[in-house]
Amino acid sequence: xxxxxxxxxxxxxxxxxxxxxxTYAGMLEGKEVSWLPSYGLEMRGxxxxxxxxxxxxxxxxxxITAPTAAAVMNRPALDKFGPLVEKGGLLFINSSLIDAKNxxxxxxxxxxxxxxxxxxxxxxxxxxxxxxxxxLKKTEAVSPKSVMDSxxxxxxxxxxxxxxxxxxxxxxxxxxV
Numbered sequence: 001x002x003x004x005x006x007x008x009x010x011x012x013x014x015x016x017x018x019x020x021x022x023t024y025a026g027m028l029e030g031k032e033v034s035w036l037p038s039y040g041l042e043m044r045g046x047x048x049x050x051x052x053x054x055x056x057x058x059x060x061x062x063x064i065t066a067p068t069a070a071a072v073m074n075r076p077a078l079d080k081f082g083p084l085v086e087k088g089g090l091l092f093i094n095s096s097l098i099d100a101k102n103x104x105x106x107x108x109x110x111x112x113x114x115x116x117x118x119x120x121x122x123x124x125x126x127x128x129x130x131x132x133x134x135x136l137k138k139t140e141a142v143s144p145k146s147v148m149d150s151x152x153x154x155x156x157x158x159x160x161x162x163x164x165x166x167x168x169x170x171x172x173x174x175x176x177v
Contacts, residue, residue: 001056003141004064006081008049009073009094011039014128018071019050020154021132025146026054036062047076054141071135073114073128075100092135094127110134110177117172126169133173144170 005022007015016037023035032055039048051064070081071092078098085091090108096115112134118127136144148167152160 002068003052003054003139004066004068005052005054005135005139005141006049006064006067006070006084007052007073008047008070008077008081009128011046011048013048013073014125015048015071015073016050017155018128018132018135019052021147021150022052022054022142024150024154025142028146028149029142031055031142032057032059034059034062049077049081069135069139069141071131072098073131074098078102090135090138092131092138094131096127108138110138112173112176114173117176118169121165121168121172123165123169126165129166129169130173130176133170133175134177135173136170137174137177144174 007018009015019035023033026033034053036051051062053059066086068086069090070085072078072081073094075098082091082102085107087106092110092112094114095111096113102109112131114127114130115124117130118124151163
């Protein structure tokens with residue numbers, strides 16, 4: 001099984017972290033992985049995305065032209081990556097910030113109010129983890145446990161105090177779809 005994933009949004013929304021967490025979790029699970037970030041000149045507020053591949057077989061190229069899944073956190077990301085999701089793939093839309101509806105009927109679409117759920121948890125900065133939870137439930141690319149096991153490896157020991165809220169956000173997203 002191969003998951004070709006695009007996480008995309010504005011810089012500062014945590015899309016690169018989402019990708020790194022999935023990639024590291026894949027390594028913990030003994031899978032072949034690839035992570036390729038891309039972002040504009042201005043990190044916060046500019047566009048950011050990453051290509052992530054999690055596979056049972058060696059990864060030939062980190063470049064993704066037809067993702068099996070895309071998680072988009074803002075409207076420019078939807079406009080750019082929504083049309084690229086392969087037939088039968090999955091599209092996760094942050095419905096807190098994107099009011100557009102997807103018009104494709106050949107893919108599975110999930111509207112996740114990531115920012116709203118994060119705000120209810122008391123920290124809008126964990127919207128990326130809410131989206132990641134929804135993504136993990138429907139794709140089963142890696143396990144939520146592996147993602148949390150990779151949290152400190154990816155984000156550093158100084159982020160340990162944020163583990164509980166991120167765990168809650170991951171669970172809330174998982175349960176939202």
